[in-house]
Amino acid sequence: xxxxxMRGFDLYQPANLENALNLTARLxxxxxxxxxxxxxxxxxxxxxxxxxxxxDLLAIDSLKGIRETAExxxxxxxxxxxxxxxxxxxxxxxxLLAEAAxxxxxxxxxxxxxxxxxLCQDARCWYYRAGLDCYRAGGKKCxxxxxxxxxxxxxxFAADRCVAVSPSDTAPALVALDATCLIHGPxxxxxxxxxxxxxxxxxxxxxxxxxxxxxxxxxIQIPDRxxxxxxxxxxxxxxxxxxxALVNVACAMRLNNGTIEDVRIACSGVECVPKRLTVxxxxxxxxxxxxxxxxxxxxxxxxxxxxxxxxxxKIPLLENLVKRAIRNS
Numbered sequence: 568x569x570x571x572x573m574r575g576f577d578l579y580q581p582a583n584l585e586n587a588l589n590l591t592a593r594l595x596x597x598x599x600x601x602x603x604x605x606x607x608x609x610x611x612x613x614x615x616x617x618x619x620x621x622x623d624l625l626a627i628d629s630l631k632g633i634r635e636t637a638e639x640x641x642x643x644x645x646x647x648x649x650x651x652x653x654x655x656x657x658x659x660x661x662x663l664l665a666e667a668a669x670x671x672x673x674x675x676x677x678x679x680x681x682x683x684x685x686l687c688q689d690a691r692c693w694y695y696r697a698g699l700d701c702y703r704a705g706g707k708k709c710x711x712x713x714x715x716x717x718x719x720x721x722x723x724f725a726a727d728r729c730v731a732v733s734p735s736d737t738a739p740a741l742v743a744l745d746a747t748c749l750i751h752g753p754x755x756x757x758x759x760x761x762x763x764x765x766x767x768x769x770x771x772x773x774x775x776x777x778x779x780x781x782x783x784x785x786x787i788q789i790p791d792r793x794x795x796x797x798x799x800x801x802x803x804x805x806x807x808x809x810x811x812a813l814v815n816v817a818c819a820m821r822l823n824n825g826t827i828e829d830v831r832i833a834c835s836g837v838e839c840v841p842k843r844l845t846v847x848x849x850x851x852x853x854x855x856x857x858x859x860x861x862x863x864x865x866x867x868x869x870x871x872x873x874x875x876x877x878x879x880x881k882i883p884l885l886e887n888l889v890k891r892a893i894r895n896s
Contacts, residue, residue: 573611577620584627584751584785591781592753594620600783602630602645602681605672606688615698630683630785633657639790641749644683644783648737649674651682661789663798663817667740670802673809683784686738686748686764687776690731690839691811692721702728702772711875718875720813723882724838727769730875731839736802738765738841739817739833746789752782761787762833765840775839793819793831799896801888812836814884818892827851827860832892837872837885844868844889851893858894865890 576599581587591598599618601607602625610616624630630645633654640656651657652669671677671685689695690703692711700706711718712730721730741761748764750757764776778784799818804810814836821829830852833843847864854860865886872882 573608574614574617576611576618578623579620580623580626582626584629584783587622587624587627587783588751588753588781590620590622591783594622596780598622600624601684603647603679603684605676605680606684609696610689613696613698615696624783636788639788639792639794642682642787642789644785644787645681648677648680648682648685651737652677660794661744661798663744663793663800663819664737664740664789666798666800667737667802667815667817670800670815671736676809682737682787685735686741686787687778687784688734689775690729691734692729692731693717695731702768703731705773714876716875717877719877720811720836721875721878722838723869723872723874723878723885724842725767725769726839726873727767727772729768729772729839732837733765733775733835733839733841734811735835735841736812736815739815739835740800741787741789742833742841742843743817743819743831744789744793745831746787748784749786749788750778750782751785752779756785758788762841762843767839793821796821797896799892801891803884803888814881814888816885816888816892818896820893820896822856825855827854827856827893830893830896832889834868834885834888837881846870847889847893856894856896861890861894864893 597619600622630643632643634641648668658665694710695703722732746761748759797820802812802815816834818832835841846867850867851864868889869882869886
């Protein structure tokens, strides 16, 4: 399916957000928003996506950088993952996000990949990426969820026609940190909690996020509530460099004399959206951190898991990652 070269398109490089929004309104479905381009260029090279126009957001200064606010910090959507991973401010207060960002792909990719792009990247199912007419592509079949389908990397929970998973490493960290996504569109600005930013196939099988056609993710805000908490992030992939997570876990925890006072925990690689493990949170809250409560957390995390033909291994993997997160946060 791979072609020698991508098809041509018109390139727009707006200098400010207002111009970018005007372009999205004028061009509509013909336009494609891009920042770092690692996800976008894959689509274009294989000629699976063929936009008429490309809107490059990298020249918009207001979308860049890490800023302190009265309530916490704000990160522009086109801030690179390397900037986030190396930021003294992020590492000192929200090291969970710095750790997650540092585990994305390779150093070269992190140097150009943006936090907004990492959150908004599309599903990584190879059937979908190859241009087959699956449900997510508007067809009437899931090629992965068949007796002969290759589904080792696919979901354990909440499948609804599509069984592809959220591929983001930073998404579960932002869910655990109770972050908020700022979105600009024709009607102005709106705020959406990170855990509500992603949508599963039961809501809209052709989208991964709540972003509407003419909207742009502009920033992520992280509240002071979790600044300096106990954090844990772990990613398991086939290769340490470049690969997407088979399962990852992100945990933010506050302790009081060894007792779990508050906790948020989320993971990716097991559901079509980053999965917040609210059952685990309720089980461990108010308990001391010990092997018994960690084991109970692990068992709670896998409750209701429904494996596919080739991903049964994800169940004990998820269980053990959650155990380690609770025990070592």
